[in-house]
Amino acid sequence: MFLKEAGNGRELAKKPQYCLASDLPLNLYETSFEGVDWRCDAESLCFVISQLQGLWAHHSVKTTMIRRMLWDLETSYLHMNSAKQDDTQLSKEVPLVDSIKLQYQCLNLVPGARTKVYRPLLSRPTCESLETRVEHYVKRQRLDRDILQKSSSSSLQTNIANLNNPN
Incomplete structure (x- = not known):
């Protein structure tokens, strides 16, 4: 549903800001799975x-x-x-x-700021894009300009392109 509402992959390059989940672990102890015979x-x-x-x-x-x-x-x-x-x-x-x-x-139990009014995910403020962050560090001479092409993070751009052209 999120991907449908996001429209194209360009909007996904800037992720919406949201609070982290609780640091309490998800308890799956009593979860049952059909057809699974647990052995220990x-x-x-x-x-x-x-x-x-x-x-x-x-x-x-x-x-x-x-x-x-x-x-x-x-x-x-x-x-x-x-x-x-x-x-x-x-x-x-x-x-x-x-x-x-x-x-x-x-x-x-729930970390982060508590909002009084719920804001849908796509209407929340967004983080800076990867390209913007790379440019920031290139300007400070802490990063090579071609880092997106050299690193495996270029697969992110490939995934975004695939979202735009599913065929």
């Missing part, structure tokens, strides 16, 4: 189990440490907020503890 030996299985147990222990320790810090900080925040109840000016500046407990937990 005992040694490999033992190795994977030991690696996962190590990861689990490591992350459990981190989780416990962070949870304890959060409990202590939330308690301190609650005491600070309740001590300032008499001063209405200060109590308005300090939000309620209940509102901060869950508010920030999921914000870091």
Whole structure:
């Protein structure tokens, strides 16, 4: 669909800017594939189990440490907020503890800037083209002018040309 909307390959030379995906890995553990009979030996299985147990222990320790810090900080925040109840000016500046407990937990799951309005991919600002970047480095004398012809990146131009002429 993206290729249809892009029209010709010239538009693909400048890729749209977008946020990177989360650094949390995609979990395909429970994915099933029809007709695939997975086989593994005992040694490999033992190795994977030991690696996962190590990861689990490591992350459990981190989780416990962070949870304890959060409990202590939330308690301190609650005491600070309740001590300032008499001063209405200060109590308005300090939000309620209940509102901060869950508010920030999921914000870091998706990296990058958060936009309030979705922008379609092709209407987003684009990066500079490869040719523009090459010219930039040629001007600074850090790159040979014929780099596009010499390197395997010229296959990018071939692919773009093939998109323009599918026959």
